[in-house]
Amino acid sequence: MEQKNRLDVAPGTVRPGGRTAKVRAAVLAATGEALVGEGFHGLNMDRVAAAAGVGKTTVYRRWSTTAGLVADLLRDMAEQSVPASDTGSLAGDLRANALLVLKTLTDPRMGPVFRSVISAAACSDECAQALGGFYATRIAAWTPVVERGVERGEAPADTDAAEVVRAVSAPLYYRFAVSHEPLAEADAHRAADVVLAALAAGAFGARAPEPGVNAAPTGTD
Amino acid sequence: MEQKNRLDVAPGTVRPGGRTAKVRAAVLAATGEALVGEGFHGLNMDRVAAAAGVGKTTVYRRWSTTAGLVADLLRDMAEQSVPASDTGSLAGDLRANALLVLKTLTDPRMGPVFRSVISAAACSDECAQALGGFYATRIAAWTPVVERGVERGEAPADTDAAEVVRAVSAPLYYRFAVSHEPLAEADAHRAADVVLAALAAGAFGARAPEPGVNAAPTGTD
Numbered sequence: 001m002e003q004k005n006r007l008d009v010a011p012g013t014v015r016p017g018g019r020t021a022k023v024r025a026a027v028l029a030a031t032g033e034a035l036v037g038e039g040f041h042g043l044n045m046d047r048v049a050a051a052a053g054v055g056k057t058t059v060y061r062r063w064s065t066t067a068g069l070v071a072d073l074l075r076d077m078a079e080q081s082v083p084a085s086d087t088g089s090l091a092g093d094l095r096a097n098a099l100l101v102l103k104t105l106t107d108p109r110m111g112p113v114f115r116s117v118i119s120a121a122a123c124s125d126e127c128a129q130a131l132g133g134f135y136a137t138r139i140a141a142w143t144p145v146v147e148r149g150v151e152r153g154e155a156p157a158d159t160d161a162a163e164v165v166r167a168v169s170a171p172l173y174y175r176f177a178v179s180h181e182p183l184a185e186a187d188a189h190r191a192a193d194v195v196l197a198a199l200a201a202g203a204f205g206a207r208a209p210e211p212g213v214n215a216a217p218t219g220t221d
Numbered sequence: 222m223e224q225k226n227r228l229d230v231a232p233g234t235v236r237p238g239g240r241t242a243k244v245r246a247a248v249l250a251a252t253g254e255a256l257v258g259e260g261f262h263g264l265n266m267d268r269v270a271a272a273a274g275v276g277k278t279t280v281y282r283r284w285s286t287t288a289g290l291v292a293d294l295l296r297d298m299a300e301q302s303v304p305a306s307d308t309g310s311l312a313g314d315l316r317a318n319a320l321l322v323l324k325t326l327t328d329p330r331m332g333p334v335f336r337s338v339i340s341a342a343a344c345s346d347e348c349a350q351a352l353g354g355f356y357a358t359r360i361a362a363w364t365p366v367v368e369r370g371v372e373r374g375e376a377p378a379d380t381d382a383a384e385v386v387r388a389v390s391a392p393l394y395y396r397f398a399v400s401h402e403p404l405a406e407a408d409a410h411r412a413a414d415v416v417l418a419a420l421a422a423g424a425f426g427a428r429a430p431e432p433g434v435n436a437a438p439t440g441t442d
Contacts (some may be wrong), residue, residue, distance in 0.1 A: 039343070041262055041344055115343045116344075118339070118340075118343055118399060119340045119344055121398075121401060122336045122339055122340030123260045123261070123337075123340055129401070131399070132400055135400035135402075136400075163411065166392060166395060166396070167415060169395065169399075170391040170394070170395035170399075171387060173394070173395050173398075174390065174391035174394050175387070177342075177343065177394075177399060178390075178394045178398060179352070179353055179356035179357075179360075181356075190384065190425075193424045194388060194415070194416070194419040194425070195415070195419075197419040197422035197423075198418040198419045198422075201419075201422065202418075203415045203417075203418035204415070
């Protein structure tokens, strides 16, 4: 899995690109390893520099803070994210997407990385922006899948493609990061089934004016 | 809003219950205030004790760690969570649920509290368990809404009620905690619309054996 291999890059491993690219690769690999091991709040610039075999001054000058390291790791993950699937059917592609999200969140290395960056984003605006950027990139990569489905007549013409992509991921991330419930393959299939059924019913179409909802509820749970 | 008032409780305010309950109320109120102001990693036992007007030794003895404070705040929030709505229709109740989640996550005080506890849960097993417990309580409080809908013939008999409740919240939490995208009332209505459409199509029913999915996708985004 690309990003897993990405994290497997040993400090100093030669990757395409010049010295700058190699330094970035080693530092981001060490950052990923540290996130897996200690989480965002255990992240330490000096230890990352040492693990990467890169001078501290280089790391401080180029990334400034641990939030800067996480933000750049997220940019790198976005750059490296695999292309969206093209199975020939919207159902097949959305199911593949759900299984890909499941595989990532349950991966022994990527799971902890995502847990850490989601936590980092809750306490650092820089990380929040970078995480938002990661998902914006991912959503943009998968919207053509929905658009092809619309062209094939598998979804209504006014379907909000980005909303469809978000909706496939949302229930899996909810269990992973919010309710902390187990994630199984059945959850990925359910996520795809629910979205496909809602799509067929036009629930992802441009929204009509809100139905009058009797008195907004009070309370905050 | 109950939990908002809950956080508004000034240190030392008299609440029902004896001294122990008053101490807990003051300490949890101070914990909530601190989470709003500084987040989980800014949480400090001594400052919480001072803000609550409670002796440090009491706070350390009773809550041990900042994770212990957050875990107890979550238990308190679960105990205080408002009853599920009963508008008379499943559509009305699920829409009310979506609007309630939206209202909570966009509340200027509860929003930061939830952001902080989600972050805390990513780095503390104790907080993760407490957060899981909070959502288990919330899901249990709302499943009867779905069961009443089933009894009224508004959803198939084999509907997985807990999955329906999770599915209403998931897209809102996804924007809030994962993709860091804006949350608007339209998102709550969409969440309800999607779930209602999928329900009608039986997508929340007991799952049939998995459709053979051509080779699980590789890659990890």
